[in-house]
Amino acid sequence: MSETLLDVRGLTVAFPTHEGDVLAVSDLSYTLHRGETLGIVGESGSGKSVSSLALMGLLNQERTRISGEAMFGGRNLLSLSPEHMREIRGKDIAMIFQDPFACLHPMYRVGDQIAEAVTAHASVSKSKALDRAVELLDAVGIPKARDRAEGRLPSASCEYATRAAEIGPIDVINMRDNARLSATRARRPPVTTLRAAGAGRVCRRVAWRALQTGRQSIRAYAGSVRNSTKRSSSTISTRMAAASS
């Protein structure tokens, strides 16, 4: 059995409103081992993104209530201080968001934005970081990476660029029907994929492979797990919980 990378136990996310709490994720548990890919599938509002955002500490602390635990490298992600969480984000756990055009800052060059992720976690010079950014763009198959990184060519493949920016042991990849995605992909249901290190090259079909090959997937519905597939060596425990809303 391979090393456990992420162990989520009883993750519950609620948004307090004037009319009571809205339960977005209810008692979600799963385990991710090194080298695995986990797909979380579900319709809109089923809590795929929210559960992943909660792990990343990217939900507004004041407007959400998060409980449960998520052990990562011996630490509980859900109780880490903002500063410790910041060190993990973008280095150990990265997230690739679903709308690449909205996810890149419109006023900075793509290269600088990727380089920023490099300098945030390592003391390297700006030019070194930019070189690394170009390398990453190259690695995900962007032609003329340097020209695009330095703003001489438009950064057409923004999605690849965001993907290049986020490289760590765990990538959370958000995919869903989106007007900007290709026609073939638009027919597929939305999915959030957690990809652990060593699960293969980052590619846009990762989530689909995961589902089709059935390595490991969770089907989410209204904040709870409906069912999960358990194949190969992975284990996943499922706790059913009725959505209260």
Next chain:
Amino acid sequence: MALYIARRILWAGVVILVVLMIVFAVFYLLPASDPALRFAGKSPTPESLALIRDRLGLDEPWWKQYGIFVKNFVTGDEYGWPGLGYSFTSNVSVLSEVTERAPRTLFLILGAAIIWLVVGVSIGVLSAVKRQSAADRAAMGFVLIGISSPVFWLGLMALWVFWKKLGWTAGTGYVPLTENPTGFLSHMILPWCVLALLFAAIYARMTRNSLLDTLGEDYIRTARAKGLSERTVIFRHGLRASMAPIITMFGMDIALLVGGAIITESVFNIQGLGWLAIDGTLNQDLPTVVGVVMLGAVAVVVMNLIVDIGYAFLDPRVRYE
């Protein structure tokens, strides 16, 4: 970038010509009476009327008059550049009056602008970042007070408290910076603060709203997801994207104030451009009024040009449009 700037400058030139055309029409063509009579001031003599007709080309067709008007303004007249004509009421060139008055207004605007930008933007950022906190509520209270206080009342109260009662500052009037720097500061500090308060309040609210909008954007979440510090996220990613409306407003506000921060100038007896315009109106000194109006209009165009160029530096997308 160079192409963008060149195009903007060209456009500004065209707009200035149109603006001059409107000013010309308002003061030369639209009134029914003899223009020379109106330009001559309160006690016209046949000689001065003849002189004005000759100088302004009033016997020529209107488009020739406009030509003379534009040529004087653009290339200057015998009193220097830009040519604003001669005031027959005070018997000096309008340009010399303007150059005497302009520094007062410009110093007033400059000082106030620095204060309101620093105060307004910092309060706005603070209350956006600490949203719903006590600091945010206090800041929004300040905004309400700043927006609702009339400048003339605030100016008089400030004078009463800080000059009359406490004696901390000098009173009304103006001391040139070159003659007496401390006197200059002592005289200017109240007008600066009073003028800045209203604008600081508006800018604080605008910065807060704009920054809150920006902080909800997806690319801010991306910035956080990269593990950037909160300071970098807010100042580098958030503030830059939310500066556009503030820069637009800033350009317009400065330009409008050049045309006359009239109330502030009156309360503190600074006698700048606004005072010059009012004084000209009361004394039927039309050339002076025309001169100040033209400068005010040109200031609007020039500030717009600066704002447009500022945009291009701030947001690279603008350059490719």
